[in-house]
Amino acid sequence: MNIIVLMKQTFDTEEKITIQNGQIVKDHAAFIINPYDEYAIEEAIRLKEKHGGEVTVMTIGSSEAESSLRTALAMGADKAVLIEEDENQLLDEYSIAKILATAIKEREYDIILCGNMSVDNGASQVGPRVAEELDIAHISTVVKLEIDGELVKAERDVEGDMEMVESSLPILVTAQQGLNEPRYPSLPGIMKAKKKPIERLDIEDLGLNEQELEAKSIAFEHYLPPKKEAGRILTGELSDQVKELVHLLRNEAKVVSH
Amino acid sequence: MTRILVLAEIKNGKLRNVSFEVLTVARRIAGDGEIVACLFGSDAEKYSNELARYGAQKVYVVENEALNRYTPDGYKQALLQVIDKIQPQILLTGHTSIGRDLFPRVATRLKAGLVSDCTSIDLDHDIIFTRPIYSGKAFQKKRIIDGLFMATIRPNNIEAVENPVVSETIKLQAEIKELRTVVKEIVKKTSGKVDLSEAKIIVSGGRGVQGPEGFQLLQELADVLGGAVGASRAACDAGYCDYSMQIGQTGKVVTPDLYIACGISGAIQHLAGMSNSKVIVAINKDPEANIFHVADYGIVGDLFEVVPLLTEEFKKLLSKNNTVMN
Numbered sequence: 384m385n386i387i388v389l390m391k392q393t394f395d396t397e398e399k400i401t402i403q404n405g406q407i408v409k410d411h412a413a414f415i416i417n418p419y420d421e422y423a424i425e426e427a428i429r430l431k432e433k434h435g436g437e438v439t440v441m442t443i444g445s446s447e448a449e450s451s452l453r454t455a456l457a458m459g460a461d462k463a464v465l466i467e468e469d470e471n472q473l474l475d476e477y478s479i480a481k482i483l484a485t486a487i488k489e490r491e492y493d494i495i496l497c498g499n500m501s502v503d504n505g506a507s508q509v510g511p512r513v514a515e516e517l518d519i520a521h522i523s524t525v526v527k528l529e530i531d532g533e534l535v536k537a538e539r540d541v542e543g544d545m546e547m548v549e550s551s552l553p554i555l556v557t558a559q560q561g562l563n564e565p566r567y568p569s570l571p572g573i574m575k576a577k578k579k580p581i582e583r584l585d586i587e588d589l590g591l592n593e594q595e596l597e598a599k600s601i602a603f604e605h606y607l608p609p610k611k612e613a614g615r616i617l618t619g620e621l622s623d624q625v626k627e628l629v630h631l632l633r634n635e636a637k638v639v640s641h
Numbered sequence: 642m643t644r645i646l647v648l649a650e651i652k653n654g655k656l657r658n659v660s661f662e663v664l665t666v667a668r669r670i671a672g673d674g675e676i677v678a679c680l681f682g683s684d685a686e687k688y689s690n691e692l693a694r695y696g697a698q699k700v701y702v703v704e705n706e707a708l709n710r711y712t713p714d715g716y717k718q719a720l721l722q723v724i725d726k727i728q729p730q731i732l733l734t735g736h737t738s739i740g741r742d743l744f745p746r747v748a749t750r751l752k753a754g755l756v757s758d759c760t761s762i763d764l765d766h767d768i769i770f771t772r773p774i775y776s777g778k779a780f781q782k783k784r785i786i787d788g789l790f791m792a793t794i795r796p797n798n799i800e801a802v803e804n805p806v807v808s809e810t811i812k813l814q815a816e817i818k819e820l821r822t823v824v825k826e827i828v829k830k831t832s833g834k835v836d837l838s839e840a841k842i843i844v845s846g847g848r849g850v851q852g853p854e855g856f857q858l859l860q861e862l863a864d865v866l867g868g869a870v871g872a873s874r875a876a877c878d879a880g881y882c883d884y885s886m887q888i889g890q891t892g893k894v895v896t897p898d899l900y901i902a903c904g905i906s907g908a909i910q911h912l913a914g915m916s917n918s919k920v921i922v923a924i925n926k927d928p929e930a931n932i933f934h935v936a937d938y939g940i941v942g943d944l945f946e947v948v949p950l951l952t953e954e955f956k957k958l959l960s961k962n963n964t965v966m967n
Contacts, residue, residue: 396890396910400778407779418891476757480749500741502890503775506757508745511713515749520821521713523742526884541738542836543885545828550821560891561884597786599754604782605774608917616928616939624940625950628922629958631938636920638842638899639866639955 384436384530386427387490388460389483389497389513390420392444392451396502402605416451419498422558425565426528427496428459434530437461439490443468443482449581456576457568463581466589475598476508482596483509484516485589492553494535499524499557510557520550524559643674646729648720649692650739651680656688658839659735661801663794664695667733668804670764677701679723681708681716686810693808695801700810701726707817710824715817716743721750722815729789731768736793737838744793753789760798776890776913797839798896830885835869837886842868842899845888845915848875849904849925849944856882858945859903862952865959871895873911889914901951903944907932924948 394400395413402408416424427438440455441464442448452463466486468474474482487495495514500507507523514521526545527538530552539546540559568576586596615631617624632639645667649660660678667676678697680688685702692700703719716739724732724747732747734740736758748755756770760780763769770783770792785791837843844863846856856870863870871888872881888895890913900918905911907923907930915921916935923936924947933939940947 394775396913397908399909400775402779475754476745477749477752477754480745505774505776505894506755507741508748508755508757511742511745512749515746521746522822524738540885541827542838543834544830546824547826547828549823549825560887599748599752599788600756600783600785602781602783605779606781607779608777611916611935611937614921614923614933614935614937614939616933616941621940621942621946622950624942625947625954628938628940628951629954632899632920632922633958636899636937638920639958 384430384434384494385490385492386430386436386438387487387492387495388420388423388427388438388440388455389495389509390424390440390442390451390455391417391501392442392448393417393501393503400607402607405605407605414447414451416454417498417501417503419500419502419558419560421565422560422562423496423498424455424458424460425563426558429563430494430530431459439464441483441486442466443479445470452581453576454568456579457572458566459572462579464584465581466584469586472586472593472596473598473601474596475600476506476512477599478596480509480512480516482586482589482591484513485591486584487513487517494530494552495555497555497557499559510555514555517555519553519555521555521557522548522550523557525556526559526561528556528562643671643731644727644729645671645674645676645731645733646724646727647676647678647697648732648734648740649678649680649688650735650737651682651685651688656691657735657737658801659737659794659796660692661695662796662799663733663735664692664697665802665804666762666794666799667731668696670731670762670768672764675699677727677729679703679720681705681719683709686812689808689810694803694805696804696806697808698806700808701813702810703813703815705815705817707820710827711739712820712822712824713742713746714820714822717746717750718817719815720747723813724751726813731790733792733794736795740793744791748791751789753791754785755791755793756783756785757793759792759794762792762794773894773917776894777917778913797841835867837869837871837888837893837895840869840895840897842866843871843888843895843897843918844868844901844903845871845873845905846876846881846903847873847905848879850876850881852881855945858948862901862948862955865952865955868897868899873905873908875906875908902932902936903948905932906930907935
């Protein structure tokens with residue numbers, strides 16, 4: 384089974400965000416694999432362990448993204464593809480999906496896995512867009528996945544309810560939290576990963592021109608939410624505090640009424 | 642003339658409130674343009690009056706059995722046929738399970754830009770889309786460069802305002818074929834419970850809740866308030882509750898009117914998911930807990946004492962009010 388995993392390097396979720404000149408400051412931030420993509424990588428490795436085959440992880444990013452690809456290789460992926468972005472070209476979800484789909488088309492695949500969203504941009508677009516570019520089916524926010532021959536059985540998280548979906552290969556699946564527990568890379572895994580190949584491509588290698596990739600949307604301003612003023616810590620007997628809180632929520636904050 | 646198409650949604654036999662919120666946004670940016678809604682499923686027509694109440698001047702219904710359950714292929718085919726018919730410049734829906742699954746596919750098919758999870762859309766020469774990034778740690782403003790404008794709007798964020806208009810319902814026979822995914826079964830895990838992403842009040846628990854039994858206490862408080870129960874990552878990782886309840890940068894981002902955080906320390910990744918709530922109450926034994934920095938009201942104390950007292954107090958208050966109202 385040929386498995387492709389789409390992944391993105393993101394800020395560590397414990398990072399604070401700072402903005403300078405309307406842009407997010409990326410220096411000195413700690414980076415991780417987008418947690419939802421980590422579920423996708425883990426699931427890909429489990430599929431390989433069960434059905435055989437090969438796992439290729441693919442990302443678009445700067446050369447710094449290499450460290451995240453190495454982590455995926457250390458977890459057990461076989462190959463990695465780094466598509467280096469041209470910092471001067473504006474890319475949006477449309478362009479990203481186009482680039483990924485073009486890179487995928489050159490390869491054999493049965494299943495494509497990725498996170499259902501990234502924790503930075505949070506748009507939840509790239510998975511379904513890639514599926515559309517490739518003209519294959521997709522199943523999103525999957526928490527359980529089984530493949531039996533060509534048959535694909537998945538459980539989707541649909542706003543807390545569970546949807547049982549069937550389809551067939553080839554397919555794109557986006558991972559939801561709960562799909563699995565991603566493994567930590569083992570020491571032998573880390574050693575092996577150093578020897579595994581990372582293929583580097585750029586937009587031209589893919590035969591795409593700038594016009595085809597032109598972004599359809601642009602972010603022109605970034606800002607931080609207004610800082611909250613310090614709240615009120617209640618004092619006194621616990622039962623009085625509770626009475627006061629209920630009173631405040633009803634009469635001052637006005638969020639409870641019937 | 643601007644034409645805005647709004648994809649409305651039915652859930653559990655009712656139009657979703659987010660559909661009214663999206664219609665409200667559509668009105669705000671339509672100018673003297675036209676607002677058209679569309680709705681799919683075999684009994685779609687019976688909801689069209691309600692859409693007119695929120696400003697839909699035309700309602701296209703595609704009453705096809707194949708659309709009674711959402712599939713990306715089925716909805717995409719139906720929506721493309723409606724789009725083809727009315728040629729909108731702007732296409733909107735809620736940032737719901739369906740919106741986030743369907744709109745990216747349709748956007749790529751139409752070579753269109755899509756701004757997801759908008760918390761506001763304003764008209765200022767151009768249409769400006771505002772959306773949170775890093776789960777609300779920051780915000781960005783976006784524009785669509787050209788082509789069709791598509792956006793999904795975060796539920797429970799813009800107040801739905803009635804705006805009754807005379808409306809026309811148009812039935813469209815759409816051909817739906819070759820569905821590549823089939824929904825075999827839907828297991829309701831939320832029935833009777835308030836949906837976390839649309840809840841006005843959320844009672845949320847962290848590691849301090851100590852186990853599933855502790856979450857029962859939170860559920861009782863939530864029941865009295867007509868709210869939903871959420872959890873921090875620590876509580877989910879510890880197995881106290883299901884991952885579908887997780888609030889944070891991994892998990893759900895929520896903006897209820899009232900968020901009651903019980904035994905939650907306030908890790909940055911959790912704060913990202915809830916700090917834009919209107920009013921935040923923190924209950925924690927540790928006076929140094931980070932959660933108190935974002936809380937409007939705080940009680941330093943043991944949640945196992947505080948929460949039951951709070952439940953009792955709200956019970957008294959709400960039953961008293963009901964008596965008055967009756």
